[in-house]
Amino acid sequence: MKQKTRNTHPKIGHGYMGKISGFPEGLGIEYATKKDECQKFTRLMWPDGNERFCDVIHSYTKIASELNQMLVRMLFESYGLKKDHEPLLNSTNYLLRLLKYGRSLGETNVGFKAHMDKTFLTLLYQNPVNGLEIRTKEGEWITYEPSSPTSFAVIAGDVCMAWSNDRIKSSYHRVVVSSEEDRYALGLFTFLDGVVQTAEELVDDEHPLQYKPFEHQKLLHFYESSNDPDKRDINIMKTFCGV
Ligand SMILES: O=C(O)CCC(=O)C(=O)O
Ligand SMILES: [Fe+2]
Numbered sequence: 357m358k359q360k361t362r363n364t365h366p367k368i369g370h371g372y373m374g375k376i377s378g379f380p381e382g383l384g385i386e387y388a389t390k391k392d393e394c395q396k397f398t399r400l401m402w403p404d405g406n407e408r409f410c411d412v413i414h415s416y417t418k419i420a421s422e423l424n425q426m427l428v429r430m431l432f433e434s435y436g437l438k439k440d441h442e443p444l445l446n447s448t449n450y451l452l453r454l455l456k457y458g459r460s461l462g463e464t465n466v467g468f469k470a471h472m473d474k475t476f477l478t479l480l481y482q483n484p485v486n487g488l489e490i491r492t493k494e495g496e497w498i499t500y501e502p503s504s505p506t507s508f509a510v511i512a513g514d515v516c517m518a519w520s521n522d523r524i525k526s527s528y529h530r531v532v533v534s535s536e537e538d539r540y541a542l543g544l545f546t547f548l549d550g551v552v553q554t555a556e557e558l559v560d561d562e563h564p565l566q567y568k569p570f571e572h573q574k575l576l577h578f579y580e581s582s583n584d585p586d587k588r589d590i591n592i593m594k595t596f597c598g599v
Contacts, residue, residue: 359400435557452543457538476572480509517593566594
């Protein structure tokens with residue numbers, strides 16, 4: 357425990373988050389595609405070293421980030437965007453979060469409260485304990501069941517929604533763990549540097565511009581500093597940068 361709390365970070369959810377009701381225990385590694393960042397984190401947790409752990413999280417992040425790159429390319433292609441996807445990928449930062457959903461004796465509320473991610477995309481990988489639920493347009497909660505042990509869940513975040521001019525809605529999701537077993541998940545969260553603008557081709561008479569250009573970092577700050585108790589459940593993008 358002492359080791360985990362050393363992983364401090366000024367941004368909420370980027371460092372260590374102790375387990376509180378309605379949320380998992382989490383450890384964040386910012387810029388985890390960079391080996392030296394994984395090394396820094398590993399040294400913090402294991403002052404005597406743990407090369408294997410470092411290699412595993414680094415190679416995991418690299419593979420998952422490549423999957424993210426493929427997804428972004430697919431997004432550009434599927435909307436027939438002429439602009440190159442490289443600038444978006446080059447401005448992408450990756451945060452890896454290690455999440456543990458453990459159950460203390462008699463505890464009933466194990467999971468993650470419903471929310472929308474403040475990312476561009478989130479890639480989730482879990483151990484065999486299910487729990488992730490997505491709300492459909494009709495308001496029904498469906499459980500994510502990986503089709504194979506190597507499946508990832510891909511979640512569109514608020515920034516993707518703004519970039520796509522609402523063509524892609526950010527996913528409203530939660531985690532409800534009913535199993536007695538611990539659930540572990542690895543989340544790779546993507547954040548963009550600089551100013552994010554809606555893709556030009558996705559704005560036309562039928563789809564007028566919904567969001568003004570904004571900075572992803574400022575969105576995170578806006579969200580963290582909001583005292584609105586419903587901020588997890590509303591489209592905060594409308595308040596933050598809606599046209
Ligand atoms: O544990 C999961 O599968 C989802 C976690 C999640 O929604 C998040 O960290 O934003
Ligand atoms: Fe999430």
